[in-house]
Amino acid sequence: MGTHDEDGVARRRFDVADAAPLLLDGRGVVTSWTRDAERLLGYAAADAVGRDLAALLTHGDAGRVAEILERCRRDGGWSGLLSARRGDGRPVPVMARITCADEPGGADRRLVLLSETGDAPGWTMSRSVLERMVSGSPIGIAIVDTDLRFVWSNDALARFGGGRPEERLGLRLGDVQPGLDAEAAEAQMRRVLADGATVVGFEHVGHLRTAPHRETAQVLSFTRLEDDHGNPVGVYYTVVDITDHHRARQRLALLDRAGRSMGSSLDIARTAQELADVAVPGFADAVAVDLPAPVLRGAEPTPDPIGPVPLHRAGVRVSGTATPPGAAPSPATATPPATATPPGAAAPPRAPAPAVTVAHPADSPPVRCLLTGRPWHGERLDPSAEPWMRNLPAAPAPGESVSVLIVPVRARGATLGVTTFLRRGLREPFDADDLALAEDLVSRAAVCVDNARRYTRERDAALVLQRNLLPHRLPEQDAVEVAACYRPADELTGLGGDWYDLIPLSAARVALVVGEVPGHGIDAAAAMGRVRTAVRTLAALDLPPEEVLAHLDDLVARMAHEEGLDAGTQAQGAGCVYVVYDPVDGRCAMAAAGHPAPAVVLPGGEVTFVDLPQGSALGLGGPPFESAQLTLPEGSTLALHTDGLLAQGAEWALDTDRTRLRRALEQRAADLDVMCRTVVDALIPARPYDDVALLMARTRRLSPDRVADWELPADPAAVAEARRTASRRLAEWGLPELSFTTELVVSELVTNAIRYAAGPIRLRLIRERSLVCEVFDGGATAPHLRHPRTTDEGGRGLLLVSQVTERWGTRFLGEGKIIWAEQSLTDPGA
Structure with a gap:
């Protein structure tokens, strides 16, 4: 800081006006002349002193001198425009200010200040007017010297803090406003001093000493001041408070961020x-x-709570930490819930993420907001005074006062919860503008919360529907070891119509099915249930895979035609792959309708894809479906999946997708359930774009000692031999208690084959979880069960078979048919 002498010298450079002074006596005669007056009017002192003022003016203003002098005596001064006459006769327009300069007891004297109104800088109006302008201006104005120290400022600048004008003299901005970033403003001043370029609209944000809790925004403009030779002598700058505009911009920016990030x-x-x-x-x-809690589950909020009200803290954020201790995890860091299902089980509805429960007293502000739907505002509260404040999102320090806003989360006429905003420490308390902003912010979020709540309710209903339509557990059988995984789509896409199934068939065979109905939501889940039921019904007919799909295609087309539903929300366009595996000889037959072909993992670990002819999607028409036949070694693994398992938006037939699937399947695991989940986790995210179903089946073979077959001649005498042969085999298998029933079944089925069919006849017994008796013949007609009259001599064979066995049926082959019947074994492991 400079000395008082230095400050005085610096200030004097700014205190001298550029007016030309001269003195008059009471009669208007010039008594004193200056060099500035000589420069302005061109008269030497000897020529000007003693002359009347009127002689120095042009003819038009000379006659006004007497009136002007009279007004000076009456009013104490006069100012205005005059036309002076230079020594060379040229008129000069000047601004004149005349004041009384009388000395006590002396003669009358008048001080005249003349300023040219042309190009020369100077006063162009009354100095008192100019002084009133700068002192009364609402804009803060200051002048600093080349050391950036204050030499002058107006009263308006004091309203921005830093003290009165006289208190600033000789100080720098950082001295009078320690809360501001003075270095940024002074850097602008130095730049203006260096290059002379005026800086307009420099925005400065900080905390003033007079308002330390409130963020203040100012706009500053800087202009360099120069002497007559163009040398910088200081900086003139103005300050305008734009805090209200700054806060309005901040609010708009906050609402803009909210619109982009919420929902x-x-x-x-x-x-x-x-x-x-x-x-x-x-x-x-x-x-x-x-x-x-009901809102988190997608239900309607519970009205009129009684007693302490438990609320789940679904979202919380404290300045400086992403998630405070004990709060619900932030979505960015929370571990997504596992969605892979256990073998044979469908995915249950997704439970909400765990959240902290806070209990608010019945008459506390949060509960009142919840009941009334109106916000609550509290300033400078003592957290130790109210029990409900223990539930604030951040624990205040002892003795610290806080400002709290509680805004209800309301959407479509329902109050879904409350949002608590907290300011603490030296921060400015919430005001009415903050309350309006908080209500706007929460109202935008409330619509998103309500949309999510309604979606959660619909999605959970669809999940429950699909869970009940998918198999709760896959049936036990000896043909394959099986594992299944279903993962629903993400929130934005919604639940889809993927399904899987395992259907036991006759002769220890199984049907493996995976399919997909287009669309999402409850409609897709319902359509999936109808298609899955149709597949199970057709499977009971023991038809070849291509015929099952042909009948299913007709059914779906008929459903679409009769019901007139939108193809995107029902079964038309669905895809399906149907596989039949026979554990006796390892043969596998399959057909596909608009669906990916299965992958096969051989016992050695090699992964191949079945060259399966692709039929059109169900219900769309097209050429007949074709099947593929292959024989699988024992221990091979079939992987049937929907197209959601592969890349999003890509066709499932692309080599790149098959390469990814091959790599995932090569990661073998002894446990098929673990392998199934590993494949799904490797290929899709926790929340996939499309729902995914994966069915994996590891093949088994029935040992030869569990299968017995015989060729029989078309001779009625062969019936007795067939009965004896079957009875002996049952004795070897330890099933003598089934001999009587089996002999009856063999007798009836073989007799029918001999009587009504042509070609070779074969008898086969299979001991699996049930005892299967099959008779093959070359006939193309199926026997029909009927109820004979009491007078009929025959026709009771199949009726007896149906009564003594668990189930029976007919299976057609290319060369004939098989009539089969099953008997339950009380000891499946025998």
Whole structure:
């Protein structure tokens, strides 16, 4: 800081006006002349002193001198424009200010200040007017010297803090406003001093010493001041307070961020967390979003609570930490819930993420907001005075006062929860503008929360529907070891219509099915259930895979035609792959309708894809379906999947997708359930774009000692021999208790084959979880069960078979048919 002498010298450079002074006596005669007056009017002192003022003016203003002098005596001064006459006769327009300069007891004297109104800088109006302009201006004005020390400022600048004008003299901006970033403003001043370029609209944000809790924004403009030779002598700058505009911009920016970041998903907890994240730290130091448990489950909120009200803290954010201890995990860091299902089970409805439960007293402000739907505002509260404040999202320090806003989360006439905003420490308390902003912010989030709530309810209903339509557990059988995994689509896409199934067939065979109905939501789940039921019904007819798909195609087309449903929300266009595996000889037959071909993992680990002819999607028409036949070694693994398992938006037939699937399948595991989940996790995210179904079946073979077959001649005498042969085999298998029933079944089936069919006849017994008796013949007609009259001599054979066996049926082959019957074994391991 400079000395007082230095400050005085610096100030004097700014205190001298550029007016030309001269003195008059009471009669208007010039008594004193100066060099500035000589420069302005061109008269030497000897020529000007003693002359009347009127002689120095042009003819038009000379006659006004007497009136002007009279007004000076009466009013104490006069100012205005005059036309002076230079020594060379040229008129010069000047601004004149005449004041009384009388000395006590002396003669009358008048001080005249003349300023040229042309190009020369100087006063162009009354100095008193100019002084009133700068002193009364609402804009802060200051002048600093080349050392950036104050030499002058107006009263308006004091309203921005830093003291009165006289208190600033000789100080720098950082001295009078320690809370501001003075270095940034002084850097602008130095730049203006260096290059002379005026800086307009420099925005400066900080905390003033007079308002340390309130962020203040100012716009500064800087202009260099120069002497007569163009050398810089200081900087003139103005200050305008734009705090209100700055805060308005901040509010708009906050609402813009909220619009872009909130509602990015249809997850209630994530939406609540997005509201908390967007408000901290710009608007509040801490935010908590508390929702009733029914809302998190997608249900309607419970009205009129009695007693302490438990609310789940679905979203919370504290300045400086992503998630405070004990709070619900942020979506960015939370571990997604596992969605892979156990073998044979469908995915249950997704439970909301775990959240902290806070219990608010019945008459506390959060509960009142929840019941009335109106916000609550509290300033400078003592957290130790109210029990409900223990539930604030951040624990204040002892003795620290806080400012709290509680805004209800309301959408479509329902109050879904409350949002608590907290400011603490030296931060400015919430005001009415903050309350309006908080209500706007929460109202935007409330619509997103309500959309997520409604979606959650619909999605959970669809999941429950699909869970009940998918197999709860896959049936036990000896043909294959099986594992299944279903993963629903993400929130935005919704639940789809993928399904899988395992259907036991006759002769220890099984049908493996995976399919997909287009569309998402409850409609797709319902359509999936209808198609799956149709597949199971057709499978009971023991038809070849291509015929099953042909009948299914007709059924789906008929459904679409009769019901007139939108193809995107029902079964038309569905895909399906149907595989039949026979554990006796390892033969596998399959057909596909608009669906990916299965992959096969051989016992050695090699992964191949079945060269399966592709038929058109169901219900769309097209050429007949074709099947593929192959024989699988024992221990081979069939992988049937929907197209959601592969790349999003890509065709399932692309080599790159098959390469990814091959790599995933090569990661073998002894446990098929583990392998199934590993494949799904490797290929799709936790929340896939499309739902995914994967069915994996590891093949088994029935040992030869569990299968017996005989060729029989078309001779009625062969019936007795067939009965004896079957009875002996049952004795070897330890099943003598089934001999009587088996002999009856063999007798009836072989007799029918001999009587009504042509060609070779074969008898086969299979001991699996049931005892299967099969008779093959070359006939193409199927026997029909009928109820004979009491007078009929025959026709009771199949009726007896149906009564003594668990089930029976007919299976057609290319060369004939098989009539079969099954008997339950009380000891499946025998």
